[in-house]
Amino acid sequence: MAYGDRKSLRVTFTRGIDVAMVAIDGTWQRPATLVDVSDSGARIIVDGSLERLQLNEFFLVLSRQGVVYRRCELVRVNQNELGIRFLKSEVGTKRRSSREKERQ
Numbered sequence: 246m247a248y249g250d251r252k253s254l255r256v257t258f259t260r261g262i263d264v265a266m267v268a269i270d271g272t273w274q275r276p277a278t279l280v281d282v283s284d285s286g287a288r289i290i291v292d293g294s295l296e297r298l299q300l301n302e303f304f305l306v307l308s309r310q311g312v313v314y315r316r317c318e319l320v321r322v323n324q325n326e327l328g329i330r331f332l333k334s335e336v337g338t339k340r341r342s343s344r345e346k347e348r349q
Contacts, residue, residue: 257281264289265306269316273298277327279307286320286330295325305329 261278276292300319307313321328
């Protein structure tokens with residue numbers, strides 16, 4: 246996805262918002278700045294090196310207490326600037342019971 250290709254409206258922050266990137270397995274963490282965000286993704290600037298980090302999937306922690314976060318995947322890299330896509334959570338999706346399956 247190119248930087249200009251947008252499917253949803255983005256909100257840009259003049260000063261940026263301090264966030265943290267955290268590995269899915271918790272093995273690494275990096276401070277970052279949230280530059281802009283939409284319903285589907287965001288653009289962040291990472292503080293520090295990206296070498297040897299598994300950036301395929303990670304959590305973007307949006308609060309200092311760590312209670313607000315989004316699961317992300319990497320879309321593009323331009324030096325220390327990352328384009329990321331938010332992954333949809335399957336938590337809360339209704340699963341059919343075995344009885345419902347039998348009725349069909």
